[in-house]
Structure formats: C-alpha cells, structure tokens
Amino acid sequence: MTHQDDWTEDRAKALLRAMFDAAVAAADPARVLAAHLPEPPRGRCIVLGAGKSAAAMAAAVEAAWPDVDLSGVVVTRHGHAVPTRRITVREASHPVPDAASEAAAQEILAAAEAAGPDDLVLALISGGGSALMAAARPPLTLADKIAVNRLLLRSGLTIEDMNRIRRRLSRVKGGGLARAVAPARLVTLAISDVPGDDPAAIASGPTVADPTAGDDLAPLVARLGEDLPPAVRDMLLAPPPPPLPDMDADYRLIATPQMSLLAAAEVARAAGVTPLLLGDALEGEAAQLGIAMAGMARATARHATPTAPPAVLLSGGETTVTIGARAPGRGGRNTEFLLSLALALRGLPGTFALAADTDGIDGTEDAAGAVIGPDLRTRAADLGLDPQASLDAHDSWTLFEATGSLIRTGPTLTNVNDFRAVLVTGRVG
Template sequence: MTDDDARDLLQRMLEAAIGAADPARALARHLPEKPRGRCIVVGGGKAAASMARAVEQAWPDVDLSGVVVTRYGHATPTDRITVREASHPVPDAAAQEATAEIMAAAPEAGADDLVLALVSGGGSSLLTLPRPPLALDDLIAVNRLLLSSGLSISEMNKVRRRLSQVKGGGLARAAGQARLVTLAISDVPGDDPGAIASGPTVPDPTAREDLSHLAAKLGGGLPEAVDAMLRAPSPDAADFAPDYRLIATPQGSLAAAAEVARAAGVTPVLLGDALEGEAREVGIAMAGIARAVARHGTPAPPPAVLISGGETTVTVGDEAPGRGGRNTEFLLSLALALDGHAGISAAAVDTDGIDGTEIAAGAIAGPDLVRDAARLGIDARRMLEAHDSFTVFERLGGLVTTGPTLTNVNDFRAILIQG
C-alpha cells in the first residue's frame, strides 16, 4: 500500500463515519407513533435543520410546525418547520431570540399533540436563554472562558446547565404535560443525554451540586453573578423520566469506518468513542500505540488502523493563539512524536465539517509531514507551541474540507499502520 493508497483509505473511512450519522438514514426508524393531533417540533444543534427535514420527509401526512436553531451555514430547506441560524461556539443575540421562539412553541401543545425535540451537538451554544439575573453578555463571557479553559466537556456542560433556562431539562419543563419525545444525535463521550446540547429535555443530574471548584478553574474573569450562581443549587432541580432516543452515536460511526478498513484487508482496532485530554498529549500517546503496532504487532499486527472518537481539548495560554482546531493540533503532535516513522498515516476530523473555528474539518497527515514542512521553512514544533496547526496543513495541502456535514458525532481519528 502506497502513501496515496493510505490517504484514500482514510478518506473513505471518514466518509463512512459521517454517512452513518446522516439523519436522513437514521431518523425515520426511531420516530414515535404519529400523534392524533399536531406535532410541534423544537430543538437545536448543528444537525437540527437536517433532522427537521428528515421528520418532514418521514411524516408528510402529519400536521407539523415548530422551530429549530442551527449554526450559521448549516440550514437546509424545510416546508413546515422553521429553521433559525445562530452563532457557534459562542452564542449571540440570534441564538437567544431563536431559543425564546422555541420555548414559546413548546407550551402550545395540547392533549392530543406531540412535542418532538431534535437535539444534537452544538446545542449548548445554539440553545441560549440566560437564567435571570444573567444577561446574554454574561453567557458570552462564560463561553469564551470555557473554550480556552481546558475543562472537559462534562465539566463545561455542568456550568452551562446551571446558567440556562433551557438546558438541564428547561425545554421539557416548557412543554408542560404534553407528550415529549427527544430524538438525539450524540456528540459526547458515553452518549450521556445530560451532556448532549447540555440536556434540554432531561433532568440535570448536577442541579444540587456546588460548582465552586469549576468557578475557580474559570478564573477571575468570571462575572460576579455567574460565580454566585455556580455556588448555589439550581432552582429547577427536579426528576422526571424522559422518552429519549439516540438515532446516531460516535460508536456507530466508528463501527462503520471499521467495516471499510476490514473490507480493504486492514485490521481495525477500536480504541473507544470517549477519548479526552489535551490534543497534543493524546497525539503523543497515540503515537506510542502506533509504534507498538509497527514494531511488535500489538494490539494487532499491521496492516492495522487505530480508530477512536471523543473530544480532545486545547488549552490556550495568555499569548495570542495561531490558527488551528483540536484535530489539526492532535495530528501535528502525533506527527512530531512519530518523527517520520515510515508507513504510518493518520486522519483527524470533526464530523460536523468544522474543526474549531476554521473552514476545514481537520486534516490527513502522511509519514513525511514534518520533513515536508521543514522543506518549506516551517518549524512544525514551534507552530504546535503557537497553536498554529491549521497553517501547517494549509501550506502542505493536507486539510480535509467537507463543508458543513449537517450532522455531528464528534471527532473521528484514524491512524493507519502499513507495516
């Protein structure tokens, strides 16, 4: 297998992973029984618009209405369900306005009606309604702190739920006594419903916890009202049994990619859908596993591919960061740790099509990446320290650009060891 063959295989695995999470394929078989009355569709996330379209296609004879919110550029045409767009990963006024519409639509359901909530990754930013006395500017400040804090996704969502009227079961409370069914695409480790979009339709399991340790981690830039709110129990602590259905998961996408590898005669090694940690540290650790495959045939003899999901983090210091997302940072760290090891190529992408705030989904790296960078006068290690990994792959032509995929099952990583 040549390096070009390796890149082609990694690309096909990526396409399979994204395809497995396509709402048009996955949603219809999870729909509940059709309501006798209306169906009011609400929700938010990067896949919300494509999920809404899939509901319309599956239920042409149902009285559908409602509102969902998705990221700018992720809308798709719908006939009966209104699609709003807003900012991600930092919320904006459009997100607050759309969420207010959603929260007003849910209580309109009557006894014979169904409230169908469509939830996917990105909903934590897109479903935004501050808990009084907080204002939108407070949530914007908190989200910016969270994104550079190094906190795990689970910790971030604890903070987000405490500060919101819609997260942590707020949307379910708005639906009142109406029948509520949630269809969700998971983008979080372990598929925890409380973490997917910060759990707008499920109880908040941390509602009674003192979150002062997380307030301390976020530092002195935290607004005073936010700090006080994190230290006090949520006023909306309540337990209820939601009807919550996962239609696509990270593990399902990893399994689809594994089938592509197996068909190509490559042994897939699934390392799990919940890998977390600093992107550069995960890159170093994964390089060690790849070397073990190449040198010792463990945990599988080559040709083999290490497949993993989850969401790493990038902790940015006080210096101005360069351009890059967690996937390109992971890949650059991996390449430096492998130090030009022959026959090892890798891909790392965000399945929503956007790695961080950049225009690419991620990148694919061949074994000569660091050497090729040096030929162009690029110091790969210095670029990694400056969190400028995107620039490296942009100049080397290694970026993977899919555009918005209209779904999201978090990150997909594959390391192919030829021998």
C-alpha cells in the same frame, strides 16, 4: 498477505478518507432518523430542536411524515440550514452564542409552552445546541452568557464540567425545555457528540433533568478565576434551584460516535486492514493524545502489538486544547492532535493518519481536519516551517494549509464528535 510496499501514499490516504466518510454517513439524519420515529400522532406534532444537525433532522422528519400536521422551530449553526416546508429553521452563532441564539431560544420556549396535552412534541437535539439555544436565567444577560462561553472554550475544562456550568446558568438546558413542554407528550431524538452518550450532556440536556443540579460548583468557579462575570459567579455559588420533578422521558439516540466508528471499521476490514477500536470517548489534551497514539502506532509497526499490520487505530471523543497567555494561532483540536502525532512518530515509515470533526468544522476554522503521512515534517521544512514551533503556538491549521494536508468537507449537517484513524501499513525494523 498485504505488504507495506503495496501501500502508496494515495492508497493509504484514500482509505482513511473512505473511513471518515463512512463514519459521517452513519450519522446522516436522512439515512437514520426515520427508523427511530414514534407512531405518527393523530393530532398535531410540534417539532423543536437545536444543534448543528437540527435543520437536517427537521427535513428528515418532514420527509418521513408527509401527511402529519407538523409545525415548530429549530435552530442550527450559520451555514447548516437546509430547506424545509413546515418547520421553521433559524440560524445562530456557534461556539459562542449571539442575539440570534437568544431569539431562537425564546421562540422555541414559546412554541413549547403552547403545546397542549393532546400534542406530540418532537425534540431534535444534537451537538452545538448549548450555544445555539441560549436563554439565560435571570438576572443574567446575553453578555454574561457570551463572556462565560468564551471563558469556557479556553479554560481546558472537560465537556462534562462545562455542561455542569452551562446547565446551572440556563432556562432551557438541564430539562428546561421539557418543563416548558409539559403536559404534552415529549419524544427526544438525539445525535450524540459527547463521551458516554449521556443525554444530560448532549446540548446540555434540554429535555432531561440535570443530574448535577445539587453539585457544589465552587471548585469550578475557583478554576475559572477572576474572569468570570460577577453575576455568573454569584449564580454558580448560590444554592441551586429546586430540581425538576421526575420526567417520563422518551429519549432515543439515533446516531452515536460508536456507531460511526463501527461503520469505519467495516470499511477497513473490506480493504484487508484490521481495525482496532480504542474507544469512542477519549479525552484529555489533544497534543498528549497525539503522543500516546504515536506510541501505539510504533508498537504496531515494530512489534505487531496489539496486532500485526496492516491495521488502523480508530478512536472518537473530544479532546481539549488549553490556550496559554499568548494569543494562539489558527487550528482546532484535531489538527493539533495530528501535528503532535507527526512529531512523535518522527517520520515512521508506512504510517498515515486522519483526524477530523464529523461536523465538518474543526474548532472555528474552515476545515474538518487533516490527513498526514510520514513525510509531513520534511514537507514542512521545505516550506520553511517548524512543526514544533507551530504546535507550541497552537497554529496547526497554518502548517497543514501550507502543506496541502487539510480536509475540507463543508458542513456535514451531523455531529458525532471527533474521528481519528491512524493507519499502520506494515512492519518496520
């Protein structure tokens, strides 16, 4: 039996990091993409794509098909490009689109429209594609797209509701890319970063029909308020465009949050720790989830419920941080979750946690997330920092930077959303 006394801080944090690394590796295109490719075409293959992993996926296609006639263009986030020889890689802004996002979308649509009936089009889709491939429906402008994206990011809306709006405003989302590709054969390879792995939600579904095309978006318009640009408001309240015809979709998920959680669970078992998978689609306010997860950790430590320690609570999904009227500090949803968790745990002995975005960037900061132990509040106090004040100001990054708790990986070139692990090493009285 493993006892709490056997768990040093270094050992606990090393195990948490090993689980996170395994989760990221399980979604590495270089490892997983080739197994999902269709038969190589006899003619040419046009590769199109968008997302934080698009360049890495393109490089994996080139490695798997060295003798295939490949061409095409993909767009990824600034800093996420990798060398390719036959497929053009563009970079653009995320999470708010820019002129490069619009130019990349136009280039991708032009390549799609040039595909012939004998061609194979491979669409490489991953999280972040909504901002990176931005083509507004007329009469909207790029400025309208930028304004609505900024508004959505601070709105507190779920990713599902954000995507309902994004699809309605775009020429390429909600199946727009598939319409441009026809009549060529289309195969989509996707890395999921959304709860439930819904193809219509991954990068707002450029190769699948919009299942919400007929929805009344007036309630969402009301929630977003007067900050919506007038042209955007008019388009969201107007009758929706005609739905796309049924598509013969060949859509293949090559990596998902659940696959990554299972890989992390195997690392835990090998270390003699019981993994509890709480789900790959947890949503809601990051701070509230931190409080809920602290309650589960406390029950595990005090009552061996739902299992005896050592155990680790694993979860994925995408939480929300709703920003109030005042300007926020620095931080993302993972560090906000951890700070709330630490406050709710109140220094519970033998409890450690890691939360990070699998793409290597938590929000807009330079860290993937952070890792904490039971002494976080004490360490913060020694530096003159107030964790509750930091949480109230959405300034978690600053506190974790000062305490040396941040995890910096750089771009991982994949994205299966957030990874959270709460490790309870032993019983407490």
